Amino acid sequence: MREFDLLAHVFRQNPALPARVTIPPGDDMGAVRYGEHDVLVTVDQIADGVHVDLRSTAIARVARKAITRNLSDVAAMAALPVGAVVACALPRDFGQARARELSDAMRRVAGEFNCPLFGGDLTFWDHPLLISVTVLAEPAGVTPVTRGGARPGDVVFVTGQLGGSIHELDGYCHHLDFTPRIDLARRLAALVTLNSMIDLSDGLGRDLGHIAAMSNLAAEVDADRLPLSRAARHAATLDGQPAWRHALADGEDYELCFTVAVDQADRVPSQIDGVAVTAVGRMHACEPGAARVVVRADERRIPADDLGWEHHTS
Amino acid sequence: MREFDLLAHVFRQNPALPARVTIPPGDDMGAVRYGEHDVLVTVDQIADGVHVDLRSTAIARVARKAITRNLSDVAAMAALPVGAVVACALPRDFGQARARELSDAMRRVAGEFNCPLFGGDLTFWDHPLLISVTVLAEPAGVTPVTRGGARPGDVVFVTGQLGGSIHELDGYCHHLDFTPRIDLARRLAALVTLNSMIDLSDGLGRDLGHIAAMSNLAAEVDADRLPLSRAARHAATLDGQPAWRHALADGEDYELCFTVAVDQADRVPSQIDGVAVTAVGRMHACEPGAARVVVRADERRIPADDLGWEHHTS
Numbered sequence: 001m002r003e004f005d006l007l008a009h010v011f012r013q014n015p016a017l018p019a020r021v022t023i024p025p026g027d028d029m030g031a032v033r034y035g036e037h038d039v040l041v042t043v044d045q046i047a048d049g050v051h052v053d054l055r056s057t058a059i060a061r062v063a064r065k066a067i068t069r070n071l072s073d074v075a076a077m078a079a080l081p082v083g084a085v086v087a088c089a090l091p092r093d094f095g096q097a098r099a100r101e102l103s104d105a106m107r108r109v110a111g112e113f114n115c116p117l118f119g120g121d122l123t124f125w126d127h128p129l130l131i132s133v134t135v136l137a138e139p140a141g142v143t144p145v146t147r148g149g150a151r152p153g154d155v156v157f158v159t160g161q162l163g164g165s166i167h168e169l170d171g172y173c174h175h176l177d178f179t180p181r182i183d184l185a186r187r188l189a190a191l192v193t194l195n196s197m198i199d200l201s202d203g204l205g206r207d208l209g210h211i212a213a214m215s216n217l218a219a220e221v222d223a224d225r226l227p228l229s230r231a232a233r234h235a236a237t238l239d240g241q242p243a244w245r246h247a248l249a250d251g252e253d254y255e256l257c258f259t260v261a262v263d264q265a266d267r268v269p270s271q272i273d274g275v276a277v278t279a280v281g282r283m284h285a286c287e288p289g290a291a292r293v294v295v296r297a298d299e300r301r302i303p304a305d306d307l308g309w310e311h312h313t314s
Numbered sequence: 315m316r317e318f319d320l321l322a323h324v325f326r327q328n329p330a331l332p333a334r335v336t337i338p339p340g341d342d343m344g345a346v347r348y349g350e351h352d353v354l355v356t357v358d359q360i361a362d363g364v365h366v367d368l369r370s371t372a373i374a375r376v377a378r379k380a381i382t383r384n385l386s387d388v389a390a391m392a393a394l395p396v397g398a399v400v401a402c403a404l405p406r407d408f409g410q411a412r413a414r415e416l417s418d419a420m421r422r423v424a425g426e427f428n429c430p431l432f433g434g435d436l437t438f439w440d441h442p443l444l445i446s447v448t449v450l451a452e453p454a455g456v457t458p459v460t461r462g463g464a465r466p467g468d469v470v471f472v473t474g475q476l477g478g479s480i481h482e483l484d485g486y487c488h489h490l491d492f493t494p495r496i497d498l499a500r501r502l503a504a505l506v507t508l509n510s511m512i513d514l515s516d517g518l519g520r521d522l523g524h525i526a527a528m529s530n531l532a533a534e535v536d537a538d539r540l541p542l543s544r545a546a547r548h549a550a551t552l553d554g555q556p557a558w559r560h561a562l563a564d565g566e567d568y569e570l571c572f573t574v575a576v577d578q579a580d581r582v583p584s585q586i587d588g589v590a591v592t593a594v595g596r597m598h599a600c601e602p603g604a605a606r607v608v609v610r611a612d613e614r615r616i617p618a619d620d621l622g623w624e625h626h627t628s
Contacts, residue, residue: 118355
């Protein structure tokens, strides 16, 4: 079974949702109205053996990722976090000390991002740790940026450097230690109109494919322009693939990909607070039967919307 | 490790929460403010082998419980549901057809209670099904009823009949098939001032203990007055315990326990829409070292706040 088949089935029910649901399933966050307020909500899971490995990863780092993974969704809407609730299924032999450490570390990380933990649920079982975090956010003066607003001609940008996020180099392992781009998204939203945005969790090829599909467009990316992380270059030395392929296909970058009308593209700075912001491609009309995302590399045009991954480990 | 030790540790951090958190961890739902709106939130998990057993329980029934369990928390605040997001860890061999059935059934049940599903997360792994549901609710004109508002002299009421919820009789199994008491709670709130309320998930003894502890009081319950379910009587025939003990100690009743000032107690009807509402005891000052909850049975007074359970199966 493929994850996206089931999700497509879910999304087909969206038209039946009440008007109070202002952002239906299929975006980085959903939203419901309370009076004049949009309450943005996202939920993400961290499973031991899938998204993290407790045998080799410290509890505090697992706790951090459980929180920041959701906050990356908040960044993708250009929203601000309000609070979070946590559901945790703990192995029965997890132990009191480690449970406290996990709880304390999640609260500390959430607090750093002004996202207080204000509720939760705890279950014990004989299976691996599974943490499910639900984050609430608010627009706070910036209209939430969805995936479906890209227009033909938009320039495609990405933040940071991409690829190889599972590789640890000099004590830094991006998929665990990344910083959700909340401040950066707010800064961008103040400078230009963000037509569409997504956070990169499944790989740029696949995630830009979501923007393209929801905007009923296609995208073309230039391999030479992709900002390569040190880890992407490292990964390329290991498997002999070109590094751009890691930047396009590897998951869990937790950077932002967004599109801006071409006449505003000059106003996007090349970096914000030391984080690179790079134009990597363009949106254009989708031709029937063509790939949603194409990468230009070595003078070839290669379909790239299925290079991404579905899960971190097999 | 005991669940409540870790929770007590979490609750000790409540004073550090920002003012925007209007109901901190420790109640049936937490709440954060959006302008003048209280956004109530609860999260609960359904794990295969802990809260349900997929070997013997139809998918639709599992889906139902995943939703109604949270809605019982909404009822306990006398609130109305607004929407829900669902995180699901599916066994890799679960199969497309069953996954759709699960998803469709959750959406159908949530829709019945005006609680549209508007977001989610999906993970596949090699372990049992775990569903985590987060429900958002709103006060809609009724101040949320917390656990900590009971006063000395309050009369303690319960809805429905209690005990034996795991036993299936004539095709009805209460812990799977119960109706969350959302309408009933709203009707009660319109008739009297509900000083405190909780939904019964851990057993009346333990849950009334939560009301007592958070209100800094004690409670006394009369065994003869406890409304016994048919399943409680059935359970008593199986293990030779008195049926009132099942009504007091068995978990997953998903009924409401609430307290009302004695001068308003007459205004509580003996049934609402065919659901019994029964006075079962009183709140009083807590004496140092005494049990939070005592049951009067057979002319004895028995400590009852530790008769409940922590988990459905061992």
